[in-house]
Amino acid sequence: MKLAIKHSFSLSPKEAIALQKKLSQKVKIAKLPLRKIRLIAGIDVSYSKKTKKLFAAVVVVSFPELELQERQGIVDEVIFPYIPGLLFFREGKAVIKALEALKNEPDLLMVDGHGLAHPRNFGIASHLGVIFDKPSLGVAKKPLSGKLILPGNKPGSKSLIIKGNEAVGWVLRTKAQCQPIYVTIGHLVDLKGSYEIVLKTLTKYRLPEPTRLAHAFSNELRSQFDN
């Protein structure tokens, strides 16, 4: 995969915030028909407290079969602290390397984290979508920004996440007796599409296959290279 916008990572938190405000203007909400999707990339990162390293994992699965096609992993040094709202500047550099190494061209990026449900409407899912000019959406396990109510306990039940006057995503119950997930628009997708895609990538687990497999792969990388 190729970057559409180059990126500097030697930024202070203030500069990072300014960059988010600027790039957030480039986000486009658009329809992404399910029939146009053949490959989905799942993206996640794990850390080692011991070696202070980070393990970025990207998997590519076919759609709608959800069969694993490719994996790319990057081990890197932590270059930025964890600050809520600035996750991209901690994980982005390694994730970009992994995405650039991809041999398959995904039609959609599914990112562990938020998209528009972000203090400046520009979470890591939106950021990756914009700099690669690729449809993207966020799949988070906790809320970050926006007004929301909890959905019912039936799988598939959902409620909107509202920022200002705009709906930017869903709180989605993927599995009974499990905490809901937070699905948000990243880039070049819309509310309806993001819900449909996530629903069709669910199997028997709380998380959709792309991010679930990426999460497992990043843990695999850590156990293999944490020394």
Add this chain to the structure above:
DNA sequence: GCGACAG
């Protein structure tokens, strides 16, 4: 000012 706060 206070509380909340992705991974």
Add this chain to the structure above:
DNA sequence: ATCTTGTCGC
């Protein structure tokens, strides 16, 4: 997110 084993409950 990470450190860490067993254990309770659907």
